[in-house]
Amino acid sequence: MLKYDVIIIGWGKAGKTLAKTFSADGKTVAVIERDEKMAGGTCINVACIPTKTLSVDSVKGTDYVDAFERRNLVVKKLNETNYQNLATEETIDIYFGEASFKNDRELIVRAGEERFSLKGALVFINTGSESRIPNIRGIMESKHVYDSTQLQELPFLPKRLGIIGAGNIGLEFASIYSGFGSKVTLIETGAEILKHEEPEIRIAVQEELVQQGIEVLTETAVSSIQDVTNDGVKVITKAGDTFNFDAILIATGRKPAIESLRLWNTAIKLNESGGIWTNDYLRTTVDHVFALGDVRGEEQFTYTSLDDARIIDSYLYGNQDYNLKSRQNLPYSIFINPPFARVGMTEAEAVAANLDIRTNILPVAKMPRAHVTGDLRGVFKAVIAKHSNQILGASLFGAQAHEIINIVKLAKDYNLPASVLHNQVFTHPTMAENLNDLFK
Ligand SMILES: Cc1cc2nc3c(=O)[nH]c(=O)nc-3n(C[C@H](O)[C@H](O)[C@H](O)COP(=O)(O)OP(=O)(O)OC[C@H]3O[C@@H](n4cnc5c(N)ncnc54)[C@H](O)[C@@H]3O)c2cc1C
Numbered sequence: 187m188l189k190y191d192v193i194i195i196g197w198g199k200a201g202k203t204l205a206k207t208f209s210a211d212g213k214t215v216a217v218i219e220r221d222e223k224m225a226g227g228t229c230i231n232v233a234c235i236p237t238k239t240l241s242v243d244s245v246k247g248t249d250y251v252d253a254f255e256r257r258n259l260v261v262k263k264l265n266e267t268n269y270q271n272l273a274t275e276e277t278i279d280i281y282f283g284e285a286s287f288k289n290d291r292e293l294i295v296r297a298g299e300e301r302f303s304l305k306g307a308l309v310f311i312n313t314g315s316e317s318r319i320p321n322i323r324g325i326m327e328s329k330h331v332y333d334s335t336q337l338q339e340l341p342f343l344p345k346r347l348g349i350i351g352a353g354n355i356g357l358e359f360a361s362i363y364s365g366f367g368s369k370v371t372l373i374e375t376g377a378e379i380l381k382h383e384e385p386e387i388r389i390a391v392q393e394e395l396v397q398q399g400i401e402v403l404t405e406t407a408v409s410s411i412q413d414v415t416n417d418g419v420k421v422i423t424k425a426g427d428t429f430n431f432d433a434i435l436i437a438t439g440r441k442p443a444i445e446s447l448r449l450w451n452t453a454i455k456l457n458e459s460g461g462i463w464t465n466d467y468l469r470t471t472v473d474h475v476f477a478l479g480d481v482r483g484e485e486q487f488t489y490t491s492l493d494d495a496r497i498i499d500s501y502l503y504g505n506q507d508y509n510l511k512s513r514q515n516l517p518y519s520i521f522i523n524p525p526f527a528r529v530g531m532t533e534a535e536a537v538a539a540n541l542d543i544r545t546n547i548l549p550v551a552k553m554p555r556a557h558v559t560g561d562l563r564g565v566f567k568a569v570i571a572k573h574s575n576q577i578l579g580a581s582l583f584g585a586q587a588h589e590i591i592n593i594v595k596l597a598k599d600y601n602l603p604a605s606v607l608h609n610q611v612f613t614h615p616t617m618a619e620n621l622n623d624l625f626k
């Protein structure tokens with residue numbers, strides 16, 4: 187039996203950050219990762235970084251084969267850096283194998299034929315999430331159905347790409363693959379895409395996708411998938427329509443990666459989303475075990491996983507003043523072309539909360555920088571409290587939205603009134619300076 191001060195299951199963002207903190211404190215740390223290719227975790231190997239690398243190249247008009255090569259080089263470099271970052275620490279041991287719980291105290295690691303057990307004074311579960319595959323007839327048998335990891339690892343560009351699910355991943359991949367020249371069809375069961383977003387933005391995004399040649403099918407449910415000899419794969423909808431593709435991407439959400447952990451051997455409980463339940467300090471129902479990142483079944487972002495590491499840091503090394511309740515104003519971006527980003531409330535949410543509000547809408551075509559770059563696409567919208575002038579929310583669709591949203595988030599976190607952004611001195615001509623007008 188191997189014994190450690192700290193065991194981290196899964197090489198996620200929170201875990202790899204904490205491994206360094208614990209090691210600097212002289213603690214012995216075991217990091218257990220089931221996939222040898224995943225040093226550094228999901229984000230750098232198969233998610234944020236490779237997809238955004240492809241996205242940048244698709245906008246530039248790079249040939250897919252060259253973009254694919256650059257994607258692989260970027261991943262290789264970050265993977266190696268991440269591996270070395272932990273491997274060079276004297277008190278960190280890395281094990282490539284799948285970890286599961288034998289009981290609350292003991293873990294078993296399976297690496298090929300090999301098995302060994304470990305005990306940790308503290309255990310951190312950071313196993314991330316995995317694609318949720320819908321129950322569609324023929325989906326498992328088809329040779330042309332991929333999840334986001336498998337599709338981005340295809341060395342060739344599918345000419346006709348069907349994407350099931352128009353959420354975060356579906357929209358990003360639609361933009362990327364259409365940019366490279368695939369004929370993309372988005373198939374979404376919901377009545378509209380981005381249904382929780384501002385209507386002005388939702389409409390502008392949909393128009394832009396269509397303008398780019400992406401077909402958007404809403405209120406469309408797939409009833410079966412069938413491979414066709416010499417012609418890819420056929421999708422049949424519940425309404426009886428048939429579509430032919432060379433590849434299908436499943437982008438219908440991601441579920442917490444808990445199956446391999448054998449939690450039924452422990453007193454660790456799950457929450458309503460099927461993730462691991464924790465208290466506000468990320469402690470599970472077993473005292474010495476904590477859960478971090480996607481595996482908690484809540485927000486699924488690299489930066490929330492990193493923020494989970496901050497909570498643990500504050501809990502173990504600080505004055506315990508930071509926890510899930512203190513986390514505020516989570517921004518998010520969808521990396522379509524141009525990008526969309528949001529923080530805080532939409533107009534509808536503010537009205538539903540009985541707030542007295544005003545809104546400002548600013549088309550990108552009215553922004554000086556947009557004329558400099560020649561990219562007039564998009565619209566920004568702000569929701570502001572009428573009397574207090576408090577910033578309630580901002581939804582930005584346009585170039586640099588993913589960067590600018592962080593300024594609004596900071597202002598909102600510090601409860602700055604809209605007048606601060608309205609009167610702020612920003613460099614010119616930039617996209618950020620338009621916050622002056624947006625928060626008028
Ligand atoms: C295509 C795509 C694009 C995305 N783009 C963005 C983006 O642009 N920005 C953003 O913020 N977020 C993005 N996300 C979400 C982001 O990738 C995740 O929220 C984040 O990586 C989750 O990190 P984590 O710390 O929970 O764990 P992960 O980084 O997911 O790490 C979990 C690790 O645990 C391992 N593991 C699982 N089970 C076991 C076990 N039993 N034993 C040992 N190891 C195990 C897995 O192999 C994995 O390496 C994207 C996701 C996808 C799929």
Ligand SMILES: NC(=O)c1ccc[n+]([C@@H]2O[C@H](COP(=O)([O-])OP(=O)(O)OC[C@H]3O[C@@H](n4cnc5c(N)ncnc54)[C@H](O)[C@@H]3O)[C@@H](O)[C@H]2O)c1
Pocket residue numbers: 320350351352353354355356358373374375376406407408437438439440485486487518519520521
């Ligand atoms: N830029 C980013 O930060 C980023 C990028 C990618 C992924 N992510 C994270 O990954 C998570 C998972 O992304 P996702 O896009 O898989 O999930 P999602 O929840 O964002 O979207 C899933 C979509 O699939 C639709 N859907 C579900 N079942 C369907 C079916 N059978 N047929 C057709 N449509 C169906 C849903 O209505 C929804 O619109 C996101 O929630 C996000 O947190 C973040």
